[in-house]
Amino acid sequence: MTEGHQGLLQPANLKALGWRNFFDTQVIEIERADCTPARVIAVHRDALVVHDGNQELRLQLERQWSKTTSHERPTTGDWLLVDANRERISRMLSRESVIKRVSAGVDAGQKTQEQAIAANVDTIFVVTSANDEFSESRLERYLALAHNAGIQPVVVITKCDLIQSGESFRDRTLALTDVPFTLVNALDKTTFQDVYPWLVGGKTIAMMGSSGVGKSTLLNTLAGTHIQDIGDVREDDSRGRHTTTSRSIHLLDNGALMLDTPGIRELTFAFGQETLSEMFKDIEDLIPQCKFSDCVHESEPGCAITAAIGAGKLDRRRFKNYIKMLEEESEHTQTIDENHLEKRRYKNRKLEPGPRDSKKKKKRRI
Ligand SMILES: Nc1nc2c(ncn2[C@@H]2O[C@H](COP(=O)(O)OP(=O)(O)O)[C@@H](O)[C@H]2O)c(=O)[nH]1
Ligand SMILES: [Mg+2]
Ligand SMILES: [Zn+2]
Known part of the structure; x- marks a missing residue:
């Protein structure tokens, strides 16, 4: 000392x-x-x-x-x-902000658990490519994640040098969201004019997106040096062994802090019920208009959703993605609740052993 x-x-x-x-x-x-x-x-x-x-x-x-x-x-x-x-x-x-994923639980009786993957992030670069990888549903997932975490998202579409015109990707993004977006060649700094304004000194930017979309390339081009292996991220630990660094922060010349998130493929996120309601307000406004309150929006007469899809007012894909995210969210919320319940049972059990014991055993067998 x-x-x-x-x-x-x-x-x-x-x-x-x-x-x-x-x-x-x-x-x-x-x-x-x-x-x-x-x-x-x-x-x-x-x-x-x-x-x-x-x-x-x-x-x-x-x-x-x-x-x-x-x-x-x-x-x-x-x-x-x-x-x-x-x-x-x-x-x-x-934490000022946190990005959490939902993963398989490790403790007994835990089906899922929340895991923080990055904290105190100011901006999320949702990185996607101008090719078959581009997916509205995937973008919706990342946008919901950012919304739920209260972090500003920016859509960065890479590999624009490999297509003749970025028009269709521009249109597809605009049809989906009003968040800022930009088309780049991740290998070429001169295409980064709309990226730089987000790289503010002391601000932390997390890149998220599927493997292969160009996150490491973007980081390397920005840093002007090779700081991350393309494809995989490996680093020597103190004993000279290779360990995979899951996430690390890099300081760029202009002072921005950039976080790559390699290895994150299709993550399950906690979207939050409120976030989904806000993001899919058009759909949630339609549902009460269905003739039957238990309408499953398939072939029921008087279904407002089917009608909107038929009239071209609602995208079927968007509706399906909403249902999928909603199901994930409720499943996740339910298991988190069960985890809490399980914990409480465990605590109670220690205080008053007896009938709860058998209840707990029953539960465990599931
Ligand atoms: N032509 C072109 N290739 C790119 C672009 N972005 C990434 N790549 C290539 O795509 C491959 C995967 O990139 P990488 O940065 O490892 O993706 P990551 O998994 O998201 O980190 C590499 O071979 C890159 O050179 C781009 O904008 N244009
Ligand atoms: Mg990478
Ligand atoms: Zn319906």
Whole structure:
């Protein structure tokens, strides 16, 4: 422990990493003397790589974190307070935003769990290609994810150098959403005029999109150097072994912080019921107009949805995607509720063993 650590709270350096009032106001007086803020810039299986504005540090996730649920554990973009020796994590600060995925549960009785994949993100670049990969339904999923997380989305359509005209992709995007979008060649900086305005110093941009759409290429071209292997991301760990870095933040020359999310293919996200209602308001307005309240919108007479599709006012694809996302959301919400219930049962069981015990066993067998 040395005295110099307090000097590490260098506002300019931290600001460059995205430090702002939102985080600063969370730090209490005693912590200001004893701790240093540091941002998680990469997550490895067994450790976190953090940056304190001066240097990179490698920190182990200690046992205390294993008791937390996976979305409570530090992820890329999180701000931590580390001790003066910069060896231990003191605590994690509240997130300004978080991108969560839904994955298979690891604990007994858990079907799904939420997992934070990036925190404190200002902008999401939804990256897609001007070819068969382009999918309205996939875009809707990413836009819902961004909406639900309260993060500004920007649609970046790559591989425009491989087509004669971007017109049809422009039209398809405009028909879908009014969020900003741009067509680029990820290998050519001169096509980035609409990308640069989003790359603001201290702001964090997360790239999301299917494998192969050009996220790493975009990052490499922006950085002007090879910082990520194209196709796969591998990195030597401290013992010289190859480990896949799932997500890491890179500082660009203009000060923007960019987060690649390799390996994320078709993710299940938590969309949020409210988000779906807002994004698909046209559909939710139509449904009450169906003649039968239990209409499944297939062949029932007086179905407002079928009528709208027939009249060309509603896209069948869009309706199907809405139903799919809605089902995913309710299934997810239900299992999250079940997880809570399961936890409560477990707690109760410890207090009053008896009938609940058998109930729990029954539940487990499912
Ligand atoms: N011609 C062209 N090729 C691209 C473009 N973007 C990506 N690629 C190529 O597509 C392949 C996959 O790109 P990569 O960056 O690894 O995709 P990622 O999986 O999203 O990171 C690479 O061979 C890139 O060179 C583009 O805009 N134009
Ligand atoms: Mg990649
Ligand atoms: Zn109907």
